[in-house]
Amino acid sequence: MKTDIWTIMSREVFYMWRDRGLRYILLLGPLLGILLFAGIYSSETIKHIPTAVVDLDDSQSSLDLIKNFENADNLSIISHPSSYKDLEEMIKEGRVVVGIVIPEDFGRNLNNLKGSRVLCIIDASNYIYATNASNAVLGVTRTISAQAGIKTLIARGMEPGQAQNTYQGIEFVEQPWYNPTLNYAYFLVLGLALNIWQYCCMLTASMLVIGETGVKSWLQVKASGFSLSRLFVGKSLTHILLLTILVLPIYFLVFVILKYPLACSFGQLFLLTFFFILAVHSIGTLVSSLVSNAVDATRIGMMVAVPSFMVTGYTWPLEAMPAWLGKAAWILPHTWFFQALNYLTFKGGGWSFVWPYLLVLLLMAVLFYGLTALVVRYKEGC
Amino acid sequence: MKRMLGIAHYETLYIFKSRVLCFMVFLVPALYALFFGLVYYNGLISNIPMAVVDQDHSALSRELIQSFRNQPYFRIVDDVNSYDGMKTAMRDGRVRAGIVIPQDFAKLVHQGQHTQIITAYDASNLIWGFNIRRMANEVINIFNQQHVAEYLIQSGMSPGEVASVTNILDCNLVPWYNFNYSYTTFIFIGIMMLVIHQVGLFSISLTVTREKEKNSWIQFLAAPIPAWQLVTGKCLPYFLANFLNYTVLLVICGTLARVSLQGQVALVIALGLLYDVIITLLGFLISLYVTDSLQATRYLMMISFPLFFLSGLTWPQLYMPISLVWLGRLLPSTWMMTAARMVNVKGLGWSYMGGTFLVMSAMAAVLAVLVLNFPHQRRIHARHVYPGPPFPDKEYHL
DSSP: OOHHHHHHHHHHHHHHHHHHHHHHHHHHHHHHHHHHHHHTTTTSSSSSEEEEEESSSSSSHHHHHHHHTTSSSSSEEEOOOSHHHHHHHHHTTTSEEEEEETTTHHHHHHHHHOOOOEEEETTSSSSSHHHHHHHHHHHHHHHHHHHHHHHHHTTTOOOOOHHHHHHHSSEEEEEEEEEOOHHHHHHHHHHHHHHHHHHHHHHTTTTTTTHTSTTTHHHHHHTTTTTTHHHHHHHHHHHHHHHHHHHHHHHHHIIIIIIOOSSSHHHHHHHHHHHHHHHHHHHHHHHHHHHHOOOOOOOOHHHHHHHHHTTTTTOOOGGGOOOOHHGGGGGGGHHHHHHHHHHHHHOOOOOHHHHHHHHHHHHHHHHHHHHHHHHHHHTOOO | OOOHHHHHHHHHHHHHHHHHHHHHIIIHHHHHHHHHHTTTTOOOSEEEEEEEESSSSSSSHHHHHHHHTSSSEEEEOOTOOOOOHHHHHHHHHHHHHEEEEOTHHHHHHHHHHHHEEEEEEESSSSHHHHHHHHHHHHHHHHHHHHHHHHHHTTOOHHHHHHHHHHHHEEEEEEEEEEEOOHHHHHEEEEEEEEHHHHHHHHHHHHHHHHHTTTTTTTHHHSSSHHHHHHHHHHHHHHHHHHHHHHHHHHHHHHHTTTOOOOOOOHHHHHHHHHHHHHHHHHHHHHHHHSSHHHHHHHHHHHHHHHHHHHHTTTGGGGGGGGHHHHHTOOHHHHHHHHHHIIIIIOOOOOHHHHHHHHHHHHHHHHHHHHHHHHHSOOOOOOOOOOOOOOTTTTTTOO
16 A cells, blocks of 8 residues: 555656646746745835925925925935926826925915915825825824924914924824834735745646546556555645645745744644645645546636635735625635734734634545545546 | 638637637636626725723823724724733734823823824734824824814914914825725726736637647648738637627726726727737737647746736836836736726826837737747647556556
8 A cells, every 4th residue: 555655656746747837837936936026025115205396485494394205204205396287297107106286385374374285196096105105195294284383383472392292292103013114025925925836736736637537548547446546645645745845945935035024833834834735735636626628627726726815815805805705705725824824924823823724724625625536436437 | 811711710619619718718807807896896994993992081082082983994892992902802803903092191191291192003914004004194183183273272272373373284185096095996907907918818829739739730831821811810709809808897897896997998999909919919929839738828827926916016116126127018918007007097198108009019019020920830749748557567457
C-alpha cells in the first residue's frame, strides 16, 4: 500500500513536471505575484498628494494659508494655476488631485473680521486618493479655521490664552489600531499574493480527475484493476504536498525578507493555510470530476477562483455588502481563509479563534472530496 | 467576401455548438457584472459599529456622543462601554471604531484646560480605516464648531457675533465626480472593462488553437483566401459578441450598480469599438502562437488579477515604481480602464481622449500587422500529457 501510494505520487510529480504550462505557473506564478504586488505597493502609503492652489488674493494672509497646506502631512503643492479654469483643467486631466481656491479679498475680509470662504476640491474618482486627500484636507481646515477664530477673538479683545483654549481646549487624538502607519502594503500585498497562489491550487486540482479520465490511457488504468480511490488519494496527496511547499516562499518573502508584521504564531498561519489548501483542492477536484475535458475544468475552476477574492471581504467589507450576500459569502472556503488571514496577521489570536476556521475548512474538504468520490464512482460505473 | 462570411458562419456555429464556449461568450460577462454589482451594490460605508467609552458622563460628553449618533456614518454599540470591552469588541470585529472620553472631561473644558479625546479605529482593513478617519474628522469638525459657538455664547457674545467668529474662515470641501465617495463609482466600471478584456481573450484565443488541435488549421492555410479575410472571418463573431457584452455591461453599470454614467454616447461607442478591435486581434494573435487550449486558458486566467492592479485604477501609478508604470502602459486594459473612468465617471469629452485614442490605435495597428503576417507554415504544437497507467511494469488485463 505504502509503495503503491509512493509510486502514484512519483508518477504525479513526473506528469506535473512534464506539463510545461502548469510547471511554469506553479513555480513562477506565486513568486511573480508577490514580487509584483510588493512592487506596486512599495511606497506603502499615499503621501505627497498632488495639490494645486489658486491664490486669487495674493495677500500675506493667503500666503500664510498656503503655508498651512504646504505643511500638511500628505499634501504636496505642485502648481499655482492662475485661474479657477486652469485648476479645473488640471483636475480633469488628473494632474492634481486636490485643488484649493483662495478668493479675492480673502486677506482684507479676514482683517476686517468679515467671513471668508476657501474652496477645497478633491478629485474623488479614485477612492484611495479621495479618502486620503479628504483626511489631509479636513485636518488642515480644522487647524486653519481654529487659527482664524483665535485671531478674531484676540482682535475682539479676548485674552490670547483664553482664545486659544476656546478653540484648542479639546484635542482629538487619532489611534489607528493594528496597522498604526496605515500601511497599504501590510494590508494588501500578502492577501493579493495568496490570491494568485490559490489560483494555482485551483489550476492544479482541476486536473486531478479529468487529467486521468479525459485521456485515452485511462482505459489502460481502469483495465489494470488498480484501485481508483488509491490512485486519486495518491494524486491528491501529491498536489496538497506541492501546494503546501509552494506557499512557503511567499511567507518567507513576506515575513522574513520584507518584514511585514505577523501578530499570530507561524504555526497557526501555516495550519490555516494547510486546511485552506484541502478545501480549495477539494472544490477543484469536484469540478475536475464533473466536466468532460481539461480545458473546461480549468475554465470552470477559475471562474470560481477569480472572482471569489472580491467576495471574501478582504478588501470591500462583508458588512458593506447586501446582508444576504455577506452571509452567503461564507459558503466559500476563500472567505473563511481570507477573513482569518486578516485577523491573524493583524490582530493575532489564540487557538480558540483558529480552530472553528480549521474545522469549517476541513468539513468543506470532506464534503467536496466525498461528492467527488460519488461522481467518479457514478461516471466510471464502479 | 462570401468566403469570409462563410468562415464567420462556421465560427458562429461552433460557438453555439460548444456549450461552455457559448456560456462564456454570451453569459459569463453579464453574470460577472451581476455578481460584482451585488457585491458593490451599497457602495458606501455607513452604520459603522462604534463603541463609546464615556468615563465622564457629563452633559458635554453626551453632546459629543450625540454628534456621532446624529450622523448616518456611525451606529453606537451600547453594550460596549469600557476600554477593555472596546478592545475585545474591536478585536472580534463587533465594533470598528471607538471614542474614549476621559474622566473630568467637561470639568477641564469649563476650566479652560486642555483635554484629550481618543478616536480609535480598526486599521487592519484600510477601507474601514480611511473611511472611519474621514467620517470621524467630519463629525469632530462640526462638534468643534458647535462647541466653540456655545462657549462664546456662554461668555456673553451675541449669536451674531458668535457667527462672525466661527464663520470667519469657512473651508468648503467639495468632492468632484464621486460626491458621496461611492466605492462602486470608483471600482465597478474598471472591473467591467477587465471582464470584457478577459472574457474576450478567453473566447477568441482558442479559435486557431482549437483548429490546430483538430488538425484542421491546415485547411484554412491551404485555402486560396487572403489573410485578412481569414482573420476577419474568424474574428467577426467574437468581435460582435464582445461589443454586445460591452453594451450590456455598461447598461448594468448604469442600472444595477447605479454608477452615474456621464460619458458622451459617441465617445463611449468609439472607445468600446477600438478596445474591442484590440482585444480581438490580441486574442487571435495569442491563438496563433499558444501551444494548446489548456495552456492559453491557464495563462489568461492567471493574468487577470495582475492586470487590474497594474492599471493604476486602485493604487495610483504615481506611487508605483516607474518600471511597473511602464509595464502597465504597455497593456491595453490599463488605457481602457483609465479612459472608461475619465469618460464615464468624470464626464470628459473627446478633447481629453486624444492621447488614449492615439496609443490604443497604435496598439491596434501593431497587432493588425502581426496578425495579418502570421506564419503560414503548418506547425503542430499540441503537446498533450497522456499519463500512462500507474505501474507501467505491471501486467494489464485488457
